[in-house]
Amino acid sequence: MPNLMTGKAYHCGDYVNTDLMAPGRFEPIESDEQLARIALIDYQGLEPLVDEKTGRSDFQVIVAGREFGCGSSRETAPQALSLAGVKVVIAKSFGNIFFRNCINMGILLPIRIDHDFDESVHGASVEVDLDARRCTVAGRTHTFKDFGPLLSIMNAGGLIPYALQQGDQR
Amino acid sequence: MTPQSMTHKIFARQAGRDHVESGEFIEARINMSFTHDPGIAVLTETFYNGFGRDAKVWDPSRVALFQDHLVPAKDPASRNLVKIMDEFAAEQGIQHYFPYGPNYGVSHTVLIEQGLTLPGELLVGNDSHTVTGGAFNALATGVGIVDMAAVLKTGRLWFSVPEVMQVSIDGRLKPDVQAMDIMLRLLSDIKMGGASGKAIEWAGSTIDDLTLDQRISLCNMVVEGGAMNGIMTLTPEVEKYLAEVAQRPYEAVTPDPDFVYERVVSYRAEDIEPMIALPHKPDNGVPLGEVVRKGIKVDQVYVGGCAGGKLEDIKIFADVVRGNRVAKGVQVVVVPATMQVYRAMTVQGITQDLVLAGVNVESPGCKACFGAHGAVLGDGDVCLATINRNFRGRMGSPNASVYLASSLTAGHTALHGFITDGK
Numbered sequence: 001m002p003n004l005m006t007g008k009a010y011h012c013g014d015y016v017n018t019d020l021m022a023p024g025r026f027e028p029i030e031s032d033e034q035l036a037r038i039a040l041i042d043y044q045g046l047e048p049l050v051d052e053k054t055g056r057s058d059f060q061v062i063v064a065g066r067e068f069g070c071g072s073s074r075e076t077a078p079q080a081l082s083l084a085g086v087k088v089v090i091a092k093s094f095g096n097i098f099f100r101n102c103i104n105m106g107i108l109l110p111i112r113i114d115h116d117f118d119e120s121v122h123g124a125s126v127e128v129d130l131d132a133r134r135c136t137v138a139g140r141t142h143t144f145k146d147f148g149p150l151l152s153i154m155n156a157g158g159l160i161p162y163a164l165q166q167g168d169q170r
Numbered sequence: 171m172t173p174q175s176m177t178h179k180i181f182a183r184q185a186g187r188d189h190v191e192s193g194e195f196i197e198a199r200i201n202m203s204f205t206h207d208p209g210i211a212v213l214t215e216t217f218y219n220g221f222g223r224d225a226k227v228w229d230p231s232r233v234a235l236f237q238d239h240l241v242p243a244k245d246p247a248s249r250n251l252v253k254i255m256d257e258f259a260a261e262q263g264i265q266h267y268f269p270y271g272p273n274y275g276v277s278h279t280v281l282i283e284q285g286l287t288l289p290g291e292l293l294v295g296n297d298s299h300t301v302t303g304g305a306f307n308a309l310a311t312g313v314g315i316v317d318m319a320a321v322l323k324t325g326r327l328w329f330s331v332p333e334v335m336q337v338s339i340d341g342r343l344k345p346d347v348q349a350m351d352i353m354l355r356l357l358s359d360i361k362m363g364g365a366s367g368k369a370i371e372w373a374g375s376t377i378d379d380l381t382l383d384q385r386i387s388l389c390n391m392v393v394e395g396g397a398m399n400g401i402m403t404l405t406p407e408v409e410k411y412l413a414e415v416a417q418r419p420y421e422a423v424t425p426d427p428d429f430v431y432e433r434v435v436s437y438r439a440e441d442i443e444p445m446i447a448l449p450h451k452p453d454n455g456v457p458l459g460e461v462v463r464k465g466i467k468v469d470q471v472y473v474g475g476c477a478g479g480k481l482e483d484i485k486i487f488a489d490v491v492r493g494n495r496v497a498k499g500v501q502v503v504v505v506p507a508t509m510q511v512y513r514a515m516t517v518q519g520i521t522q523d524l525v526l527a528g529v530n531v532e533s534p535g536c537k538a539c540f541g542a543h544g545a546v547l548g549d550g551d552v553c554l555a556t557i558n559r560n561f562r563g564r565m566g567s568p569n570a571s572v573y574l575a576s577s578l579t580a581g582h583t584a585l586h587g588f589i590t591d592g593k
Contacts, residue, residue: 019561024541028247042563066363073298075315093366104316160220
């Protein structure tokens with residue numbers, strides 16, 4: 001997980017669930033290419049997350065409301081976002097398993113903050129400083145809570161490399 | 171000693187500690203773990219790539235594998251997943267394998283039937299509805315694929331100990347109220363984020379009086395409120411059931427009486443009405459009467475899944491449609507949760523009654539409840555379903571509308587072709 005991340009914000013409302021991020025009707029998923037293309041395909045946002053021409057997203061940061069990633073445990077949800085080009089999700093709260101997947105896969109940084117950003121945040125620039133636990137969205141800076149021991153998992157590159165490291169120590 | 175909830179006690183036991191505090195990160199030993207077909211390719215790839223081609227699971231007696239989402243194979247790719255699972259089960263000597271065949275079904279329900287969901291245990295599965303196991307006093311919670319790969323190797327996993335809220339219900343339910351109605355009422359009050367990351371511990375005389383299948387429905391749907399798990403104390407009926415099926419001795423937990431819950435939500439059972447959740451969120455619940463007045467026509471009635479396809483749900487549905495014909499132009503589909511449910515229906519004559527009433531009884535599994543196959547919805551379709559969530563696109567087309575209700579409401583709606591309580 002890089003310490004400094006910057007990008008353009010994509011706005012999501014409350015309760016954006018994993019069915020909207022990677023719908024079951026595409027199962028089984030054929031390729032990374034396909035998974036990137038369906039990222040948030042059923043979410044009716046201000047515009048599609050993924051550019052139809054390139055199959056990728058111009059947005060690196062999702063700024064969401066409550067319970068982002070609620071619903072099904074499917075790992076294809078954070079994977080789809082990540083494959084499309086998203087690196088960070090800033091939300092008021094996360095679905096439990098989605099949050100775990102983000103940490104364990106080491107592909108998306110899930111930042112929990114109380115915020116009052118609305119649709120006007122869409123397209124704004126975002127800067128995240130992981131060490132300083134600070135994110136700046138549309139010129140407004142919030143600090144976020146320490147990831148505690150989860151940072152060791154992220155820094156190891158995810159739960160598997162972390163388990164391997166721990167195994168060596170046991 | 172600090173007072174502990176049931177959730178705290180199980181976490182403390184599995185972390186080898188006297189007690190744990192909400193908010194702290196712990197590493198806990200897993201008692202039972204499981205996964206199912208849609209994730210098996212990624213899981214085995216993650217497991218072998220991560221831990222080496224010769225890696226072995228930590229304990230083959232504490233891993234269960236299920237084929238429930240994509241069986242019978244809906245396409246060649248689904249069939250290939252099944253083969254990967256066959257191979258993994260053989261290679262690893264997995265002791266609890268439930269492939270498509272005489273003993274398959276939705277994982278959560280099969281685990282209960284097989285006595286693998288046990289009180290006081292920490293149970294993790296690759297499915298958000300793993301929380302179902304709380305009905306048997308287990309700390310049961312859904313995890314991701316990478317979590318599971320690590321569990322398979324190490325038998326351990328990190329957790330953040332949740333805050334605990336109590337939902338207590340006392341009194342006698344009205345005869346037309348099922349667990350689904352209780353849950354839709356609770357969700358409409360606390361909303362989808364109301365239990366975000368928390369444990370829900372159930373209490374009260376109404377909960378103690380519920381049948382096994384109704385208990386299961388309540389715990390199954392706590393995840394729709396964002397909860398990490400839901401858990402109930404044992405009752406004599408549950409203990410009797412476990413005496414017949416439990417595969418291991420167990421040690422149940424009860425909450426300390428002086429434990430202070432983060433929040434308490436209380437109901438009088440008599441105040442709970444039949445409910446229905448409007449599209450496209452399970453917390454869009456309103457009293458059924460409000461929707462009945464609108465005479466909403468349905469294209470499909472779907473009774474199935476781990477929330478609404480258990481034997482009791484199907485019996486209640488059958489009691490309404492028996493001897494009648496389902497409405498013309500409505501697809502009425504019953505998907506038993508498991509083969510055991512299907513066998514019981516058949517032995518008891520329920521399958522026959524349903525088929526004679528014009529109902530299509532499909533083979534068990536997750537089917538259209540997760541939108542991949544088996545009576546999925548198209549554009550503009552309206553469906554009343556006894557399943558646990560109605561997110562946009564969940565049952566197929568994002569342009570379909572799904573209403574959630576009890577199997578009693580499903581029975582009346584199937585006969586009339588529009589949403590009704592039959593009164």
